[in-house]
Amino acid sequence: MKLQIASQLAIYALLELAAEPDRHFSVAEIGEKYHVSSHHLAKVMNALGRAKLVRSVRGVGGGYQFVGNARRTTLLDVIEQFEDVNSGVALTGGTSPTTTEEGALRGVLDEIDNITRATLGSITIGTMLKLVERRRHVGATR
């Protein structure tokens, strides 16, 4: 599956902030690491703020700080702020299949959607941080 850029940036930003929850990160700091503009990232951070996952800290040394629960916030929680993870609708443009062929394909796509939602809904920011650390360790020992 493909994730929209905004979803990816949101996850990366949360991983940065949640790894150091006592720190504030500026948009410029995160943008520099992931090679994205501050303008683009600021929109993402605003959405995360509305979702009560981050808070902005004004003034000198300010920025954004993680205020969610890393052990309970899942990738699905984040991604759904920016896009719908479900597969496309029926060819007719409606939400219900109008032919048996569309119904059969919808059934197969529903299988994939269920696995997708279960996977994204079970991986927390905390678990992602462990995955990042594991990769870092493997990379360092090679």
Add this chain to the structure above:
Amino acid sequence: MAETTVEPRPTALASLKLPIHIRRAQAADIPAVIALDERVTGLNKRDYWEDSFKRYAQSRRADGFFLVAEALDRKAGQPILGFIIGEVRAWEFGSAPCGWVFALSVEPELRLQGVGEALFETISAEFKKSGVRKMRTMVAHDNRLHLMFFRGSGMMAGPYIQLEKDIE
């Protein structure tokens, strides 16, 4: 099996300031297992848990494990904190021998305090002693609690897809 004493994570609840003790299940634990499972699932599966005790604890198999967690200073009559059951299975579905975890439950009020982790780590160590280097489990799509726990314990999706059909 070497019994394990684990220091729990810091917690606001006074009851878990003491270390957790993991050991093999005994016959006297089974009523508490049945009661815990019924509180969590709403189903009384007495026959199932008594049979599980016979298969994985009473039989003293080297490759089957029915473990319970209790507070180290547990007094008589105090319930267990949780349990885990697993065994080494070989060549089912074409899989080389690996450890399967097929039951895990922790007292709901005591979750997020290291009990599940202690049970999981202990059974992992037992699987390793049995000579296997892979462990698996199966979780329903809508069982977010278990999915998040096993994912957080380092498990990822494996190479199998579970398929099913209704028998008409």
